[in-house]
Amino acid sequence: MRPVFLVTPALVYLVVLCFIPDVIMLALSVFEYRDGVIYPGFTFEHYVGFLTDSFYLNILLRTLYLAFGVGVLTVLIGYPVAYFLVRGRSRFKGLVLMLVLMPLLASVVVRTFGWLVLLEPQGLVNQLLDVVGLGPVTLIRNYTGVFIGLVHVYLPYSILSIMASLSTVHPSLELAAQNLGAGRVAAFRRVTLPLTLPGMVTGFALTFALVLSAYATPRILGGRTVHTTATQIYDQMLFLLNWPLAGAIAVIVLVISLVVLWVTSRVQGKLVIA
Amino acid sequence: MTVAAEHRRIRVAGYVSPTRAWLERSLLTILYRVALGLILTFIAAPIVVVFIASVNETQYLRFPPAGFSTRWWEAALTERWMGPTWLSLRLAAVTAVMSSILGTLAALGIYRGSFRGRDALLAALLSPLILPQIVTGAAMLQFFALIGLRDVLGFPALLLGHIVITLPYAIRTVMVSLHGLDRRLEWAAQDLGANPVQTFVRVTLPLIKNGVFAGAVFAFIVSFNDVPISLFLGRPGNIPIPIAILGHVESRFDPAVAAVAVVTIAIVLALIAIAERFARVSEFIYQQER
Known part of the structure; x- marks a missing residue:
C-alpha cells in the first residue's frame, strides 16, 4: 500500500470536522444579522462594529494588554526556574521538574478553582495581607485575579520554552566569559541571556496567543464583570445568539494569534506550536 | 606601568576584585534562591490548597485549618x-x-x-x-x-x-x-x-x-x-x-x-x-x- 493512503483517514477527518467548520464560520461572519435572524450576504459590518464600538474595542484592547502582561511576567518568573532545571546541580531537580509539570496534568478549571480558594475575600491570601496590615484587597471578580490565574496557568509553557533554549547553550560559554574576567552577573547578562532570547520570545508568543483564547480562567476569576475576547465569543454564541458577530470575533482572535506565532516562527526559523 | 594603573586598565575590561566578587556571588545566590522558592510556592499553592480545602471543616479555608471533615x-x-x-x-x-x-x-x-x-x-x-x-x-x-x-x-x-x-x-x-x-x-x-x-x-x-x-x-x-x-x-x-x-x-x-x-x-x-x-x-x- 502506498504510504500516502495511510494519511487519508486522518486528513479527511480534519477536513470535514475542522477545516470545513472554520470556513463556514468565516462565511457566517460576513453574513447579515437582523433581529436575531441570519441572512446570507456579504458585509463587514460585524468586523467594523467590533473594532469601532467602544465597548467591544475596549474588550479587545484590554485582552491584548492582559496577554502582553501575562506573557512578560511568565517569562520573567519562568526564567529562574528554567535556569535551575537546566543548570542547577541540586538533588531536588527531579522534584522541581515534577512540580513544574504537575499543573499540566490538572484541568485549567481545577487550577483556577485553587486560586479561587486562595484569593477569596476570606481566603488565605487576604488573611496574610491582613496580618501584614495591607488590609483586605478584592482579588477576584476583577482583572487582578484573572491576571494572577493566567500567569499560573501559562507559566509551564514559558518555563519549557526557555529550558529548550537554555539547554542548547553550552555552560562552558558562561565559564569562558567568567574566565576572561567577567563577573557572574556580566557573564550571564552578556552571554547566556542574549543566547536564550529565542526561548524567551517563544514563551512570550505562546502565552500571548493562548491568553487571547483563554476562557475558563477569566470566567471563574473574573466573574461577569471581566470580559475578554474568549468570553465574548462564548457570550455572543450562546447567550446573544449573534453568530455572525461571534464568528467575526473568532476570526480576529485567530488572525492575531496566527500573526504572532507566524512572526515568531519566521524570526526563529522554526515552527512555534503549543 | 604601575600596579595601580594596571588595575585601572583591568577594571575597564570588567574586572571585579575578589572580595567584591565574593559578596556579589553570595548576595546573588541568596536572592536567586529566595526568588526560586517564592516562584515554586506560587506554582504549587493552588493545587495544594485544593487538597486541603477538600477535607477542611469550614467553607472558607483559613490558616490554621479549622478541622477535618468528610462532608x-x-x-x-x-x-x-x-x-x-x-x-x-x-x-x-x-x-x-x-x-x-x-x-x-x-x-x-x-x-x-x-x-x-x-x-x-x-x-x-x-x-x-x-x-x-x-x-x-x-x-x-x-x-x-x-x-x-x-x-x-x-x-x-x-x-x-x-x-x-x-x-x-x-x-x-x-x-x-x-x-x-x-x-x-x-x-x-x-x-x-x-x-x-x-x-x-x-x-x-x-x-x-x-x-x-x-x-x-x-x-x-x-x-x-x-x-x-x-x-x-x-x-x-x-x-x-x-x-x-x-x-x-x-x-x-x-x-x-x-x-x-x-x-x-x-x-x-x-x-x-x-x-x-x-x-x-x-x-x-x-x-x-x-
Whole structure:
C-alpha cells in the first residue's frame, strides 16, 4: 500500500470536522444579522462594529494588554526556574521538574478553582495581607485575579520554552566569559541571556496567543464583570445568539494569534506550536 | 606601568576584585534562591490548597485549618458530580483509542511517504494545535447546527471534537518514535517472508509501542481536561466534568468542588501509573511539551 493512503483517514477527518467548520464560520461572519435572524450576504459590518464600538474595542484592547502582561511576567518568573532545571546541580531537580509539570496534568478549571480558594475575600491570601496590615484587597471578580490565574496557568509553557533554549547553550560559554574576567552577573547578562532570547520570545508568543483564547480562567476569576475576547465569543454564541458577530470575533482572535506565532516562527526559523 | 594603573586598565575590561566578587556571588545566590522558592510556592499553592480545602471543616479555608471533615467528599461522591466524571472518563478513553488509530496510520504515512507536499500535509494535520481551541469549538457548533445535526450535541459531538484536538498529539508522539526506528528490522522481517500487515503488527508496532501509548495517554489527558471544545458541544445533562465544575464555580464558592477536583487529578495520575507499566510514557510527555 502506498504510504500516502495511510494519511487519508486522518486528513479527511480534519477536513470535514475542522477545516470545513472554520470556513463556514468565516462565511457566517460576513453574513447579515437582523433581529436575531441570519441572512446570507456579504458585509463587514460585524468586523467594523467590533473594532469601532467602544465597548467591544475596549474588550479587545484590554485582552491584548492582559496577554502582553501575562506573557512578560511568565517569562520573567519562568526564567529562574528554567535556569535551575537546566543548570542547577541540586538533588531536588527531579522534584522541581515534577512540580513544574504537575499543573499540566490538572484541568485549567481545577487550577483556577485553587486560586479561587486562595484569593477569596476570606481566603488565605487576604488573611496574610491582613496580618501584614495591607488590609483586605478584592482579588477576584476583577482583572487582578484573572491576571494572577493566567500567569499560573501559562507559566509551564514559558518555563519549557526557555529550558529548550537554555539547554542548547553550552555552560562552558558562561565559564569562558567568567574566565576572561567577567563577573557572574556580566557573564550571564552578556552571554547566556542574549543566547536564550529565542526561548524567551517563544514563551512570550505562546502565552500571548493562548491568553487571547483563554476562557475558563477569566470566567471563574473574573466573574461577569471581566470580559475578554474568549468570553465574548462564548457570550455572543450562546447567550446573544449573534453568530455572525461571534464568528467575526473568532476570526480576529485567530488572525492575531496566527500573526504572532507566524512572526515568531519566521524570526526563529522554526515552527512555534503549543 | 604601575600596579595601580594596571588595575585601572583591568577594571575597564570588567574586572571585579575578589572580595567584591565574593559578596556579589553570595548576595546573588541568596536572592536567586529566595526568588526560586517564592516562584515554586506560587506554582504549587493552588493545587495544594485544593487538597486541603477538600477535607477542611469550614467553607472558607483559613490558616490554621479549622478541622477535618468528610462532608465535602460526601457531597462530591454523588450522582451530581460522578455522572459528569464518568462521562468524561468514557469520552477520554474512546478519544484516546480513536486518535491513536488515526494518528498512528497518519504518522506512518507521512514518515514513510516521499510524495510532494509532504511537509504541507504534516502542517495541515498539526494545525489544530495552532488554531485557538475556542475558535475550533465555536466553529464546530455552528457546523453541526447548520447541517441540521443538533441532535449529535452531547457525547457524539464531544467525541468528534475531542478527536480533532488530540489527533496532532498522537501524530507527533508516533513520529518521534518512528525517528528512532531501525528500518532494517522491517526489511529483515519482509525478507523472511512476512507480508506488510504482518510486518507492521509483529515488528513495527512493538517497536513504536512507547510512542503510541504516550500519544494515547496524552490524548486522554487533553480530552479529560478539555474546556474550550466541550464548552460548545455538550448538552444539558450530558456535559463533561470540567464544564460541570466551571458552571458551578462561576457563581458560588463550594468546597465540594475541591473534592471533585481531587478525584479528577487522581484519575489522571492513576492512568499515567497504569500506562507506565506497559510503556515508558512519562519521558514522552516531557518531550511532547517542549
